[in-house]
Amino acid sequence: MRRRRDYDILPTALAMSTLALPRSAITESFEYCDRVSAAGIRYPLARSTAIAPPLVLVVDDHEDSRIIARLVLEAAGFRVREAASGVTGLSLAAALEPAVMLLDLILPEIDGWEVARRLRRDPATTNIGIIAVTALALCDDHARARNAGCDTVLIKPVLPKAIVETVCRFVERPLAAAPRLLQG
Numbered sequence: 001m002r003r004r005r006d007y008d009i010l011p012t013a014l015a016m017s018t019l020a021l022p023r024s025a026i027t028e029s030f031e032y033c034d035r036v037s038a039a040g041i042r043y044p045l046a047r048s049t050a051i052a053p054p055l056v057l058v059v060d061d062h063e064d065s066r067i068i069a070r071l072v073l074e075a076a077g078f079r080v081r082e083a084a085s086g087v088t089g090l091s092l093a094a095a096l097e098p099a100v101m102l103l104d105l106i107l108p109e110i111d112g113w114e115v116a117r118r119l120r121r122d123p124a125t126t127n128i129g130i131i132a133v134t135a136l137a138l139c140d141d142h143a144r145a146r147n148a149g150c151d152t153v154l155i156k157p158v159l160p161k162a163i164v165e166t167v168c169r170f171v172e173r174p175l176a177a178a179p180r181l182l183q184g
Contacts, residue, residue: 017182054171055079055096058103059089059115060133061184069102069133072160073167086110090118096110100129100170105136105145113148120149129170133158 045049063084068105070080081096083089086107093101101119105112113133119125132150136140142153151170156163 053077053079054099054167055081056094056167057081057083057089057092057098057101057128059083059086059101059107059112061085061107062104065104065133068160069163072163075165076164078167084108086112086115089115093119093128094122097124097130100131100167102131102133102167103150105132105134105141112150113144116145116149128166131166131170133163 005056027100058066058071058073058080059085060066060069064086071080073080081092081098083092087109089101089103089107090110092098103112104114105113110118112134116130116132119130130150132142132153133156134145134146134153135156136142145153147172152166154166
């Protein structure tokens, strides 16, 4: 067991408690303030070998948000890739062609509105479902996101179940295909 900084533990601890994962899912532990925190999580997923699970690209400059989204989506059986900036998100979207993108609107270099506009202009990425995930709660911000090309908007903080439900709608996958821990 090794020591870990408090800001490293928070995303995993949050995801563990939110997803109600069993102790058996922990693959690595860290000692922090006389408490053991999970760091690696193993998810028992039923995956088909015939068809790869849909790919979701999470574009957010906050590492904690990316980690939580990744843990939630992987627990639901999705493949996940992450980007910390708009530029990286555009590059990965073109290279990987994800089914869905969770897109923060406030990003360094290129903001989420411009990322959405560029994705919609490019024939190779125009069919990617774009879910704006933002702390901006004004109606004008939502309208601006939709006008830029976002298909829907989720307001932070977003419940894990809402993330999974929204992504499932875009990939035409019933929520029943996700583990029961996300259906409650």
